[in-house]
Amino acid sequence: MSVNQFIVSSSPHIRSPISTAVIMRDVIFALLPASFAGVYFFGTHALAVIVTGVATAVISEAIIEKLTHRPVTVGDFSAAVTGLLLALTLPPDLPLWIVAVGAIVAIGLGKQVFGGLGHNPFNPALIGRAVLLASWPVAMTTWRWPITEAPWFGQDFDVLTSATPLAAMKLSGVKTPYLPLFFGSVAGSIGETSAVAILLGAAFLLLRGHITWRIPGFYILTVAILSILFGQDPVFHILAGGLLLGAFFMATDYVSTPVTPLGQAIFGIGCGVLTVLIRLYGGYPEGVCYSILIMDAATALIDRFTRPRRFGEVKHSA
Numbered sequence: 039m040s041v042n043q044f045i046v047s048s049s050p051h052i053r054s055p056i057s058t059a060v061i062m063r064d065v066i067f068a069l070l071p072a073s074f075a076g077v078y079f080f081g082t083h084a085l086a087v088i089v090t091g092v093a094t095a096v097i098s099e100a101i102i103e104k105l106t107h108r109p110v111t112v113g114d115f116s117a118a119v120t121g122l123l124l125a126l127t128l129p130p131d132l133p134l135w136i137v138a139v140g141a142i143v144a145i146g147l148g149k150q151v152f153g154g155l156g157h158n159p160f161n162p163a164l165i166g167r168a169v170l171l172a173s174w175p176v177a178m179t180t181w182r183w184p185i186t187e188a189p190w191f192g193q194d195f196d197v198l199t200s201a202t203p204l205a206a207m208k209l210s211g212v213k214t215p216y217l218p219l220f221f222g223s224v225a226g227s228i229g230e231t232s233a234v235a236i237l238l239g240a241a242f243l244l245l246r247g248h249i250t251w252r253i254p255g256f257y258i259l260t261v262a263i264l265s266i267l268f269g270q271d272p273v274f275h276i277l278a279g280g281l282l283l284g285a286f287f288m289a290t291d292y293v294s295t296p297v298t299p300l301g302q303a304i305f306g307i308g309c310g311v312l313t314v315l316i317r318l319y320g321g322y323p324e325g326v327c328y329s330i331l332i333m334d335a336a337t338a339l340i341d342r343f344t345r346p347r348r349f350g351e352v353k354h355s356a
Contacts, residue, residue, distance in 0.1 A: 058155070061248050061292075062115035068239035069122055069287065075235040076228035079184040080130035084228045088125040090134045094141035095121025102150045116155045120144050123163035123287060126229025127280060127327070128170070131182055136174055140166040160334045161291050164327050171327070181205075181225035202226045203278040204323040219277035230280040240286035252302040253295060253309075254285035260310025268318055281313065284326035294334040301337075301344040308333045 077085045099117035103110045112118075121141050128137060144166030152158045171178045181202050202225050203214035218224045222232025229236070243249045261281060262272035275281070289295060289309055296305050309329045316325025 057114075058116065059114045062119050064243065064246050064248055065119050065287070066115060066122060068242045069119075069126065069229065071235035071238045072126060072229040072232060072283065073122070075222045075232035076126065076130065079222055079231065080182065080228060084130040086134060087128055087130065087132060087137050087228060088122065090137045091125030091128070091141050092118050092121035094138040095124070095145050098142045098145040099150065102146060103154070106150075108154070111155065114155065117145060117149075120149065120162045120166075123161075124166045126283065127163065127167045127227045129178060129181055130228050131180065132177055136170060136177060139173075140170045143169045156293055158293055159337070160331055161288050161294050164288060164331050164334075167327055168331060183225045184223050202323065203274075204317065207274070207278070208317070208323045213271065213274060214278065216273060216277065219274070224278075227280060227283075230283045233277050233282055236282045236286060240282070243286065243290075249286065249290040250302070252299060253289045253306040256303050256306030257285040257289055257309045257313075258282075260307045261314055264310065264314040268314065270318070275314070275317070279317075279324045280326040284330055285309075288326070289330050289333075291334075294337060296337050296340045296344065298341060298344040298346070301340040304340050304344065305333050305337065308336065 073088055077088070095117045096112050100110050100112050121144070124140055124144050125137065128140070144162045147169070148160060148162030148165030149155065149158045201209060203219060206212040206214065214224055219231075220233045222235060224231050240249075240254070244251065258276055258281065261275055265272040265275045285306075289306065296302050309326075312329035312332055313325040316328060317323060322328075
């Protein structure tokens with residue numbers, strides 16, 4: 039065999055037709071059911087929040103890359119995904135200028151300051167949400183029940199401003215029934231209330247092979263087991279809040295989460311433990327955002343200690 043038949047190049051050597059743009063486009067498709075559900079339950083302002091988040095994120099990325107003399111990469115849809123994910127984690131009535139600030143922070147502080155896509159250690163959308171929650175806590179924790187969608191309260195109303203199901207449980211001991219939690223007719227962030235819509239999108243990503251079951255599986259299973267051990271309702275804690283959205287769409291971020299199978303399992307378990315501890319013992323009824331960000335910070339360490347041994351390598355002996 040002639041030596042000329044070989045091509046010598048640096049790794050990686052495996053090429054795939056699935057590009058970043060294809061993956062990001064599929065993530066957007068997967069988020070459409072949750073987006074439509076949010077607009078259906080919360081109205082046109084929720085749609086304005088989504089449009090503002092996506093548009094601001096894309097424009098911010100283009101401007102920053104232009105100013106820093108780097109190729110403009112908005113065509114890979116990653117900025118659109120960041121803006122969409124951020125919008126889906128926000129209250130439906132949040133003023134649009136705050137949404138825009140969050141999108142700018144997500145792109146600028148969460149992504150571009152580290153060098154762009156592939157270099158960010160934290161999920162950019164969650165960085166944006168965390169900054170907004172610290173800066174405007176009242177606006178970020180003002181929720182609205184969908185119009186005419188809480189008959190189990192036993193009273194007539196047009197619009198009810200109230201706590202989320204997790205806050206109602208933590209502060210008042212009122213547990214929202216399973217059916218509203220499953221379909222999404224409850225107070226909460228735009229894209230986190232409808233479990234069935236999130237699961238439809240997650241199934242699409244799993245079938246396309248863009249995510250695996252490990253991180254969301256261990257994440258949700260850990261929350262369920264710890265909820266039982268702490269005397270809580272595991273089904274309620276799985277359906278309420280942002281657990282499903284975070285487990286399938288945030289904790290599976292290619293860049294900021296471990297790459298090894300064992301590392302992904304540890305990451306999911308860590309997210310689950312932190313979420314339950316924050317929900318039950320923290321001052322905040324929801325713990326998904328901070329649990330994922332904290333575990334993102336540990337990703338490099340997890341990958342270091344869970345990477346497989348090279349072929350032929352043996353364990354160190356004493």
